[in-house]
Amino acid sequence: MHSIGNQIGSKVRNLAQMGRPAVEIELRDPHGAHGSYVTSYSTMDRLEGTVSITADRDTRFEDIEIAFIGVSKTYVDRLTSTPSLSGRTEATHRFLKLTQPIDQSSLPQPRIAVAGKTYKFPFTFVIPRHLLPRACVHKTASDHVRETHLQLPPSLGDPELAGHGGTLLDDLAPEMSRITYGVKVRITQLRDTDGLTVILQDKMKKVRVKPAFEEQPPVNVDAKDETYRLRQEKTIRKGMFKGKMGSLVMECMQPKALCIPGARSSSSGPITTMAKVQLRFDPSDDSSLPPRLGSLVTKMKVATYFSSSPRHNFPNRNTMTYDLTQGYYSEMVPLSTLCVGSAQWEKHSSEASPALARRDSGISDCSSTTSSATPYASKTYSGKTFYTANIIVPITLPSTKNFVPTFHSCLISRVYLLSLNLSVHAPGVGDPSLQLRVPVQISAKGSESGEANFLASRIESLALEDADAMWQPRSVAPPRQEFARAEAPRGGDAPPEYAFFAPGPLR
Template sequence: MSRGMLPGKRRSAALQSFSFRKPSDVDIILDDEDEHSFVSSYTNLDKISGQILIKCGKDSSFHELEISFEGVTETYIEKVATTAPTSGRTIGRHRFLKLLQPIDPSLLPENRVARAGVLYTFPFEFVVPDRLLDQQCTHRVDSPQVHEAHTRVPPSFGDPMLAGDGQTLQDDMAPEMSKIQYMIRARMVKARATGTRSSDVTDKAIKVRIVPAVDEDPPLNISEDNKDFELRKEKDVRKGLFKGKLGRITAEAPQPSGFRLPALKNQSGCPISTMTTVNLRFDPIDDKVQPPPLGSIVSKLRAQTFFGSVPFRHLPSRSSVNAWDTQRGFFVQSVELSSRCISSVEWRKHDGMGSSTASLSRRQSNFSDLSMASTENTPDPSSAYRPGSPFYTAKVLVPMSLPRNRSFTPTFHSCSVSRTYVLDLNVSYHTPGATVSTPSIQLRLPIQISAEGNPDATVTISEEEAEAIATREVDEELAEGRFSSRSLAPPMQIPEYSETQPRVLPAFQGLRRQSEQQQGPPGYSLAGWGGSLLRGGVATTSESLSAFQTAARANSVSVM
């Protein structure tokens, strides 16, 4: 495109507004900019293209023009102190992405002096990467899984102008102490004298919203003593606050399937839903006690945000965060998903013939089995169960949908910011004499939010890039010792073998002569090797060694 020409209404309006701006100004125009949206949204492998418009009010010399696509994480932690002079913040900033646009030298002004009143146009095109480079996560980690999670592209996070669908502002439940921002940036840099820092003739950036494609990870392996989740819980059922027991109720549920955010270009308006099942069991103290009637089930989604001014060496959790840590912080916010009346759910009675205390002991040793969806709908007996006695079971289906008045980011872990989700399920029931409050039993399940990518996106790389990637992978393999050069061709020269007589101590001379006179046991002679084998598999005759040399020459392979 020639200088001074701006296609479209958006470019015409930008050109007309230049006369009311600063002497040196920059405008960034995106090709797919929607006039009905205040921010453009992209995912992995999407192209971000547009033009940089530069117009100066006076002649301005510059040394370099830089057009980049950048991703930055900013965090801070408030220091808690009893005295004012010791209060303050610990700030962390990490630029995890910076892609530079090559600029055609013919588009630059002569002698790198931008003339006053002349509009200069520079096109750009970036591709949102599928992953970050390994060099972006160089700190120490406790496992390779942490490094793999830190090199995924994180979503835009914590910026109220970018939360939502680009058309309406929504709360993404992120604290202001953590932000992840992406931007297209244009800078004109003017070099100063040697030994001094360069100055910016002009600097302009616009934000873009990135929602990366995220696949759902396998279920967590949760131990019995885990403090963050409760996939199974038992509770005594009483007649009243200070009255006797009626039995013991048990609730358990597998890890549910996560919520799946649709692709950015396929926003159909359908609710984002999932479902889980809560299995209940009641073990009465005697055969005459009936199970308590069920009341309601309430599901809530807890959005947990972990942030720090220093990188995380592990995947953070609620139990691993110290409230007095001056380098890391934690923020949580809940939103209700559903509330259903389950009074119509009926208990089913079992005679107890197929139950035993052995299944209870297996549950205690294999508690992590609840991490996977189980085909068995009957929970294992509680600690108060009497073998052979009858018990009751019930199954409750819990459908859930994400509310439309909130913005949900996919589950992610970066070097200094993480977002995870926990599903809280509260099952209430009624007991005779309970007038103060309705008793209930709660479960805490891990749940993920994943996101679909662009189905039409394809990875396009040049031949030079493919060759460079292949060379780097081979170099890495050789550096790690995975490859070793070898040749399967016959050797050029057959090595000579010479027999070496072992030195035998005098005390063992008699034993050797005695063993040579003995005949080897049946089945230990090898035809074609010309010798016998003694006990223990040791050859003593020279014929066996000569035969070994012949076989070695016939089957030799040179390993370099």
């Protein structure tokens, strides 16, 4: 039954295309090869190819448009207790459109495509570095938010395009969010009955875009934001009825961004960075020693925010309860499990480190919390000795997934979070654990050809600026009196001559 349905659907599509010109879009591979796999394009890359149009019978047309477009589509299912508020909201945002000029002399006169004749039109597009301001016209909370919305987002959510080269990989995006790029050809015709313009043929060939993304400053973590946790304290007990051993503090700085290689890069090495976990143990008395550490489990949380209305600010899960137009989807990707039982503890005295007293909570912020070489004291610290230890955690992205850079657009955002779970072997009941949730960014390099094109265009623009400056009008009139050079006064106030500084004879 399934094959019969496919045959019927194919016949219906063929009947619908009868009398319409056939359109073929052929892309020229940047390396000069022609393959069936999807080629990735990056910032400032040239996207070149040819559009071939063939009609099976004489067909009159009005215009032919060849454009490179970028579109994001989202939908959000609202499930509420009130039936009138439930339902689905959808949004479509065409944030990019580059139109290829067509030489009018290459079009047939009159505008009739002769049956059996193939008309070819070459096209060349350059992947832009930024979007035009008209791509984001809604209100934003700050200029920084608008600037991020005007960055070119990567291809996302299309299973036909996810991956590298001929390998298709999951980009961890839900079906509710999709960003698509492609070369689109549209042929229009004027209808004789009412003179309205109708679409005679509309075809699009998708391409994968992997723009370059520079590493951004560390995320400013609000103390009220429950999404992240850069520091945690936990009380370690000697036993069920034996009192406390002390307090264990765990902190982690935001690691350096993971950098994805550029499009069509031959580099196949791992994508890595390092995270530094800082530990501090404040004993309840001098006889208490630091607990024995167990394992450190590292995972990557991949979060995708999508909405059916433009975002005024960066997405936040705390606001989703009151915003029915915003959706959220996340997946946890395991990274590594390290045995940290051999971590070396270093003993300190309060006299040797007077600056490590506990801060007032009113002045606590993200920067001061994570930039200190030693974690600040716990709430129970009494000014005695304490112990510290550092753990360097390698972070490597698995090659079985397609990770896209961290980005924020008008409708879709992608962010990453590093989960660090430390287990402790304590003599008390059960083994306590501490967990941190640290923001981490993913950046991306540009392609070699794109960087070369950008450098060439930059040199050309500087040369044009110099040429324009040569033709700017200049004033050749005598200077005004206040700008005229004054005569140096004679006497002791006169500036010394060069001879004054010449070395004199040896005495």
